[in-house]
Amino acid sequence: MSETKQPGKATLLEIYRIATLIKTADDRFIALIKAGQIASPYYSPRGQELIPAAISVSLTPADYVVTTYRGIHDQLAKGIPLKPFVAELFGRATGTCKGKGGPMHVTHVASGLPVTTGIVGAGLPIANGLAWASQLKGTDQVTVVNFGDGASNIGAFHEALNLAAVWKLPVIFVCQNNGYAEHTKYEYGTGAATIADRGLAYGIPGVEVDGNDAVAMWQAASTAIARARAGEGPTLLEANTFRFRGHLMGDDSHYIAKEEMAAAIAADPLPRFRAWLIEQGHATDGQLADIEATNVAAFEEAVEFGLASPYPDVSELDKDVVAEGVQA
Amino acid sequence: MSAVQAKKINIVQAINMALHDAMELDSSVVVLGEDIADREGGGVFKCTAGLSGKFGTGRVKSTPIAEQAIVGAAVGGALAGLRPVAEIMLMNFTTVAMDQIVNHAAKLRFMTGGQTHVPLVIRTTTGAGFGTGGQHADYLEAWFAHTAGLKVVAPSNPADAYGLLLSCIFDDDPCIFIENLPLYFVPGEAPVPGQRVPIGKAKVVQEGTDITLISYSKTLHEVIAAAKDLAKEGVSAEVIDLRTISPLDMPTIIASVAKTGRAVVAHEAQVDFGVGAEISARLHKELFGTLKAPVARVGAARSPVPFSKPLESAFVPTKERILAAIRETLK
Numbered sequence: 001m002s003e004t005k006q007p008g009k010a011t012l013l014e015i016y017r018i019a020t021l022i023k024t025a026d027d028r029f030i031a032l033i034k035a036g037q038i039a040s041p042y043y044s045p046r047g048q049e050l051i052p053a054a055i056s057v058s059l060t061p062a063d064y065v066v067t068t069y070r071g072i073h074d075q076l077a078k079g080i081p082l083k084p085f086v087a088e089l090f091g092r093a094t095g096t097c098k099g100k101g102g103p104m105h106v107t108h109v110a111s112g113l114p115v116t117t118g119i120v121g122a123g124l125p126i127a128n129g130l131a132w133a134s135q136l137k138g139t140d141q142v143t144v145v146n147f148g149d150g151a152s153n154i155g156a157f158h159e160a161l162n163l164a165a166v167w168k169l170p171v172i173f174v175c176q177n178n179g180y181a182e183h184t185k186y187e188y189g190t191g192a193a194t195i196a197d198r199g200l201a202y203g204i205p206g207v208e209v210d211g212n213d214a215v216a217m218w219q220a221a222s223t224a225i226a227r228a229r230a231g232e233g234p235t236l237l238e239a240n241t242f243r244f245r246g247h248l249m250g251d252d253s254h255y256i257a258k259e260e261m262a263a264a265i266a267a268d269p270l271p272r273f274r275a276w277l278i279e280q281g282h283a284t285d286g287q288l289a290d291i292e293a294t295n296v297a298a299f300e301e302a303v304e305f306g307l308a309s310p311y312p313d314v315s316e317l318d319k320d321v322v323a324e325g326v327q328a
Numbered sequence: 329m330s331a332v333q334a335k336k337i338n339i340v341q342a343i344n345m346a347l348h349d350a351m352e353l354d355s356s357v358v359v360l361g362e363d364i365a366d367r368e369g370g371g372v373f374k375c376t377a378g379l380s381g382k383f384g385t386g387r388v389k390s391t392p393i394a395e396q397a398i399v400g401a402a403v404g405g406a407l408a409g410l411r412p413v414a415e416i417m418l419m420n421f422t423t424v425a426m427d428q429i430v431n432h433a434a435k436l437r438f439m440t441g442g443q444t445h446v447p448l449v450i451r452t453t454t455g456a457g458f459g460t461g462g463q464h465a466d467y468l469e470a471w472f473a474h475t476a477g478l479k480v481v482a483p484s485n486p487a488d489a490y491g492l493l494l495s496c497i498f499d500d501d502p503c504i505f506i507e508n509l510p511l512y513f514v515p516g517e518a519p520v521p522g523q524r525v526p527i528g529k530a531k532v533v534q535e536g537t538d539i540t541l542i543s544y545s546k547t548l549h550e551v552i553a554a555a556k557d558l559a560k561e562g563v564s565a566e567v568i569d570l571r572t573i574s575p576l577d578m579p580t581i582i583a584s585v586a587k588t589g590r591a592v593v594a595h596e597a598q599v600d601f602g603v604g605a606e607i608s609a610r611l612h613k614e615l616f617g618t619l620k621a622p623v624a625r626v627g628a629a630r631s632p633v634p635f636s637k638p639l640e641s642a643f644v645p646t647k648e649r650i651l652a653a654i655r656e657t658l659k
Contacts, residue, residue: 064408098441109443114407119431125397126432129404129412136358136386136410143404156427159397166392320442321476323500 007218009282011057015214016277016288018053021295022073023270026245028299029072029089033249037307038090040103044245045073047212050269051176051239052077054217055144058225059112064130066115066123066145069104074146075116080108082302092309099312100320121151124160124173131169131228142170142228150181152195161202161236170228172221173236176211178243183255199236211239212269244268336515339507342486343375343451346493347413349521351383357497358387358405360398361415361451365390372417373453373512395421399428399450406448407436411497419454419506420463426471433502434477449496453507455546455596456644462632465509467545467597472504473574473606479527480573482506484548486516488571491525499527508546530577532584536566539590539654542581542607544570547596547645554650563658573603581607582614589620590657594650599627624653 007015026046032038052065056077059065067074075085080096088095089103096108104118114130117123127145134141151157152175164171175195179186192198199206205227209220217239224235242264246253253261277283337345350357359379363372368390370377380388391398395416402412416422422429429450437445456465472480479501483489489507496503533548534555543551548569555565566584570577585591591611593604604625611623626645634640 096441097439097443100441101439105439107440107443109440114440114444115404115432115436117432119427122400122427122432125400125428126404126407128397129401129406129410130408131404132358132389132401133405133408133410156396156400159392159394160400162392163394163397163401167389320438320440322437322479323445 005219005222007057007215011218012214012277012282013291014057015050015053015218016273016283017291017295018056018077019049019270019273020292021299022049022053022076024292024295024299025072025076028303030245030249032303040089040091042103042249043070043247044243044249045070047244047264047268048176048178048241049073050214050217050273051174051211051241052146054214055174055221057218058222059142059144061112062139062141064112064114064127064141064143066117066127066130066143067113068116068120068123068147069118070148071106071116071146072103075106075108075113078111078113080106080111080113082298083305084108086299086302086306087309090306090309091311092306093312094305094309098316100316121147121154121156123147124151125156125163127171128160128164128167128169131164131171132167134170135167140229142172142225144172144174146174146176148181149175149177149179149186149190149195150184151175152198153181153190161198161204161234164234165202165204168231168233170231171234172224172228173234175236175238177238177240180243180247180256182247185255194238196236196238204234204236206236206238208238208240211241212267212272214273335518337486337518338513338515339483339486339489340373340375340512342490342519343493343507344377344379345519346490346497347376347379348382350494350497351379351387354411354498356409357411357413358389359413359415360389360391360401362391362393362398362417364388364415371415375451376415395425396428399425399433402448402450403428403432403436403446406446407444411447413449413451413497416450416452418464419452419468420466422450422452422468429472429478429502430475434475437501438477445500446502447500449493449503449505451493451505451507453509453512455508455510456628456633456640457510459635459637459640460633461635465633467506467595467628469504469506469573470597470602473603477501478574479503480506481527481571482545482573483571484511484545484569487519488525488531488569490519491523492527492571494524495527503527506545511546525571528572528575528577530571530580531569532566532580533569534565534567536564536588538564538588539592539658540566540568540581540584540588541654542568542570542591542593543595544573545596547594550645550647550650551594553647554654557647557651558654565654576607576610578610578614581611585611585615586618589618592624592626592650592653592657594626594645594653596644597627598630599625600630602627621657621659624657626650626653
């Protein structure tokens with residue numbers, strides 16, 4: 001192994017900017033639902049912000065990111081524009097999907113976000129196809145596909161890892177292991193000691209990393225991305241993390257031991273990263289406060305845009321079903 | 329007629345020719361599926377023979393036996409600008425990939441608000457007659473036709489197979505292309521190279537005045553045989569080959585039944601909740617009051633496809649069963 005790479009100051013601050021933007025969005029979205037200003041199912045990524053933030057700084061706009069119903073962190077990290085993003089969460093005509101996707105299915109092709117699936121594990125086989133197209137066209141695009149620990153037990157995961165291995169596809173399989181598949185604890189539902197171990201079964205590198213450590217996450221992701229770009233094939237990255245706000249909003253996490261939750265929240269990766277950035281001299285408290293304030297202002301502007309936007313016309317039911325519109 | 333048009337080929341050859349011509353025309357056309365490259369034999373039914381040799385194993389890719397991975401790769405490839413043709417060896421195996429087909433291929437255009445579309449084809453074959461039993465011969469077209477966002481075609485002859493496959497490949501929506509195994513090696517008129525058959529257009533294969541017989545795929549041939557018997561009895565039947573199941577060509581169907589006042593729909597899928605039910609409902613809505621008899625439906629028995637020959641022979645809609653339904657309708 002060569003000497004471990006270190007992220008530069010600008011990279012670290014960009015990771016911080018993205019991670020705190022995700023937290024801002026999550027806090028605000030939950031507040032809006034609680035206030036009754038919008039009605040929506042919502043799967044919070046709170047606690048998992050550093051994973052996509054640390055991945056995205058090694059991606060280009062042309063790279064693809066595939067994610068799931070718990071996906072706003074991945075979408076924001078990929079650079080989805082805030083106004084149509086928020087409008088989509090609100091089901092408005094100005095949303096990225098004209099309100100037809102909603103919070104479980106936010107996509108934005110121009111940002112490299114073509115698929116957000118609500119079906120556990122289904123993104124992985126599709127990621128292979130995106131990567132196959134890049135491979136055929138001879139571009140150096142990579143595809144990052146995010147999923148949870150629960151997805152590693154479904155057939156699509158295994159079919160996809162095997163195909164990616166035999167076709168040597170430029171895919172990075174990112175398992176955001178938050179310890180719970182819906183309500184089921186990892187140790188009960190998963191036979192393997194680690195998900196990274198499952199890479200071995202398909203002949204691809206399986207790398208376990210602390211997803212709550214920005215530097216370690218950046219190192220693991222940038223290595224896997226460089227490997228895929230160089231045509232050396234897929235990597236399975238297991239990023240260990242924790243989910244602070246249940247599976248679905250309204251779920252009180254009763255199946256998680258109080259001490260476990262308390263310990264996880266006490267080790268919240270965001271304040272920890274913030275303190276580390278200051279301690280290491282990468283930023284002052286004031287600089288980080290500025291980043292946070294800019295995020296809040298930008299997000300608030302997007303919320304105003306979303307709330308002021310119209311709902312789609314009912315005639316939209318007949319549009320975008322097939323190329324010709326209505327199906328005979 | 330030119331020598332080319334007079335030539336006869338079978339459906340396997342027609343499909344091979346369509347894939348070849350499409351790949352030659354457009355470098356975004358790619359093919360994937362189990363055993364399809366020449367190294368693996370060019371497909372178990374040889375539909376893809378020679379393609380990997382000519383176009384390379386980058387565009388013609390054999391896959392593991394993993395239908396979710398196959399259709400998923402086709403969906404992703406389609407989203408990224410390819411026109412994938414995925415071979416799912418037998419129609420029953422599409423059930424293993426239903427999530428990718430129904431939740432993804434069919435819906436992504438709508439769910440992304442039109443940002444994306446999924447121009448892929450799933451070629452698959454099926455049909456009773458070869459003793460393949462309960463899990464290798466089902467007609468599941470109604471499942472797909474029931475799903476908004478999918479187009480479903482089922483050709484009955486080599487020229488339509490060629491022309492419809494070209495149309496499906498260059499269509500911007502996901503198409504389910506249903507082939508029939510027992511029909512694979514039946515020769516028919518060769519297609520005119522490059523000539524596409526439009527999706528959504530039925531064909532009146534025989535004009536008549538007394539009754540309209542509507543069918544597709546292999547059962548169409550039973551229907552044509554039944555119509556010949558009827559002609560001997562002085563009954564003039566109009567025969568429609570649907571060719572496309574969804575979108576249904578209702579103008580052609582309605583024009584015919586408005587003329588004859590009677591209709592029988594025959595298909596190899598079981599009758600209950602099937603394509604015949606949909607056509608019947610639409611005909612009753614459009615022509616209620618002018619129909620001379622209720623629309624009749626003929627299909628397979630409501631059982632899994634059986635193995636034993638006498639059972640299998642009784643399972644499918646034979647000419648005799650179709651004739652019985654016609655006679656009932658003509659009463």
